[in-house]
Amino acid sequence: MEKNEQTIDGTTAAGGTTAALVVAAGRGSRFGGTAPKQYTPLAGRPILTHALARLAAHPAVGAVRAVIHPDDAAAYAEAAAGLDLLPPVHGGRERQESVRLGLESLREIAPDRVLIHDAARPLLESSVVARLLEALEQAPGALPVLPVADTLKRGAGDRVVETVPRNDLYRAQTPQAFHYEAILAAHRTAIGEKLTDDAAVAEAAGLPVALVEGSPKLVKITTPADLSEAEGWLNPGGPSQAPAGEVRVGQGFDVHRFGPGEAVTLCGVRVAHSQALAGHSDADVGLHALTDAILGALADGDIGSHFPPSDPTWRGADSARFLRHAGTLVTARGGRLLHCDLTLICEAPKIGPHRPAMRQRVAEILGIAAERVAVKATTTEKLGFTGRGEGIAAQATATVELPRGS
Numbered sequence: 001m002e003k004n005e006q007t008i009d010g011t012t013a014a015g016g017t018t019a020a021l022v023v024a025a026g027r028g029s030r031f032g033g034t035a036p037k038q039y040t041p042l043a044g045r046p047i048l049t050h051a052l053a054r055l056a057a058h059p060a061v062g063a064v065r066a067v068i069h070p071d072d073a074a075a076y077a078e079a080a081a082g083l084d085l086l087p088p089v090h091g092g093r094e095r096q097e098s099v100r101l102g103l104e105s106l107r108e109i110a111p112d113r114v115l116i117h118d119a120a121r122p123l124l125e126s127s128v129v130a131r132l133l134e135a136l137e138q139a140p141g142a143l144p145v146l147p148v149a150d151t152l153k154r155g156a157g158d159r160v161v162e163t164v165p166r167n168d169l170y171r172a173q174t175p176q177a178f179h180y181e182a183i184l185a186a187h188r189t190a191i192g193e194k195l196t197d198d199a200a201v202a203e204a205a206g207l208p209v210a211l212v213e214g215s216p217k218l219v220k221i222t223t224p225a226d227l228s229e230a231e232g233w234l235n236p237g238g239p240s241q242a243p244a245g246e247v248r249v250g251q252g253f254d255v256h257r258f259g260p261g262e263a264v265t266l267c268g269v270r271v272a273h274s275q276a277l278a279g280h281s282d283a284d285v286g287l288h289a290l291t292d293a294i295l296g297a298l299a300d301g302d303i304g305s306h307f308p309p310s311d312p313t314w315r316g317a318d319s320a321r322f323l324r325h326a327g328t329l330v331t332a333r334g335g336r337l338l339h340c341d342l343t344l345i346c347e348a349p350k351i352g353p354h355r356p357a358m359r360q361r362v363a364e365i366l367g368i369a370a371e372r373v374a375v376k377a378t379t380t381e382k383l384g385f386t387g388r389g390e391g392i393a394a395q396a397t398a399t400v401e402l403p404r405g406s
Helices: 003-009 047-056 070-080 095-108 126-135 180-189 198-204 224-234 285-298 320-332 352-366
Strands: 018-024 063-068 113-118 141-147 152-156 159-164 170-172 176-179 209-213 246-259 263-266 269-272 336-345 373-378 391-402
Touching: 018 047, 018 095, 047 063, 047 070, 047 113, 047 320, 063 070, 063 095, 095 113, 095 180, 095 198, 113 126, 113 180, 126 141, 126 176, 126 209, 141 198, 176 180, 176 198, 180 198, 198 209, 246 285, 269 352, 285 320, 285 336, 285 352, 285 391, 320 336, 320 352, 336 352, 352 373
Parallel strands: 018 063, 018 113, 141 209, 336 373
Antiparallel strands: 113 176, 141 170, 141 176, 152 159, 246 391, 263 269, 336 391
C-alpha cells in the first residue's frame, strides 16, 4: 500500500490507523542560541523538519501533527513547508501537558495507535517505527531502547557512593508507541504529575510497555555537541570523504511557451521581459525541471503526479513550493542533496545578470549552500521554438545521496 493511499483513507498495513505527534513546544535552553533548538539547521534544514519529514514519509503513518509553542508559528511554517501534515496545535508549559494537549487534539480522527516523538530526535529510522507497531500487536505500549553500556556510579557531591548494576538497564528513546485511547486516558489521569516520558505515564496507569530495539542514530540533540554527532550520522567522515550512501542522479526537462506579460519568473527570480511564460502555476520552467530531476533521483514520479495541473489548488502557485516539496522528500528518506545543475535554453531574456540571484534563490528553497547549485544558459542559435522566441526550455540534473537500500 502506498503512502498516498494511507493518508487518504487513514489505514495502515498493520490494521487500523496510526497517527504521530511530534512534540516541539520546548525552548531548549540548554542548547543555547537565539532560537529554540528544534529550528536550528541540521544539514541545511531545521532539526524539526527532519523529524516531521521522516514520520510523514513512513508508509504506516496516516497522519502527523506537531505540538508547538504559540510564539513559533512562523518558524514552524517554514520548517513544515511542503510536508503533508495536520495543522499544528499549541503545547503547554511542560512536555507532559503538551503531549496531553496533542493527544486531545487527535480526537477528531481517533486513531487506533499513536507515536509520540520528540522533535529533538531528528534521525528516526523506518525500521524503529516498524518494530514499535509490531510490538503494539501484543501490548498497549512500546518503547525503543538501547542497553546501557557504561558502568554506572551513584555519587554524592564529588564522591562515589556505590556502583549501580547495569543489568536490565536501558536508555529510553522516542518515538514511544501506544494504543491511542489507553495513553490518552493515562495522560488525563496523570495531570499534575511530573513524569519524564510517556512510558512513565503509561506505567503509572498500569499499562504494560514492551521494549524494542532502538537505534544509535536516534540521538537527542540537547547540546551543540549532539548536533555535531547528528551531522556525523548524516555525513560520515565529514565533507572531504566520499559519500557513504548510495548516490543517484536524476534529470528533468520542461518547456513553457510565451504569452502576454511584462516579466518571467526563472529559478525563483522575476526577470523583466516583453512577454511572460504561460502555465498553470507561475510557469517557472527552471524550478519545474529541477523538481523533476530530484523526483527522478528518488524514483518518485514527476511534478504532475505530485501537483496535478487539473487541481485548481496549484493555479498560479509559486513553484518554490514544488521544489521545496521535492527537497523535503530527500530529507524524509534520510538523504541529502549533493548538487544541482540547471540549464536555461532561450534567446531572451539574458540570464547572465541574474545568475547569482537565481543560484541563491534555489539554494534557499532547498536549504543547501549556493556552491551546490549551478545555473547556466544557452541558446539554440536561432533554431527551433526557442530560437524563434516562442518559449523557454530548461533541463536539470540533481545528484542525491540516499542511505543504502533506501
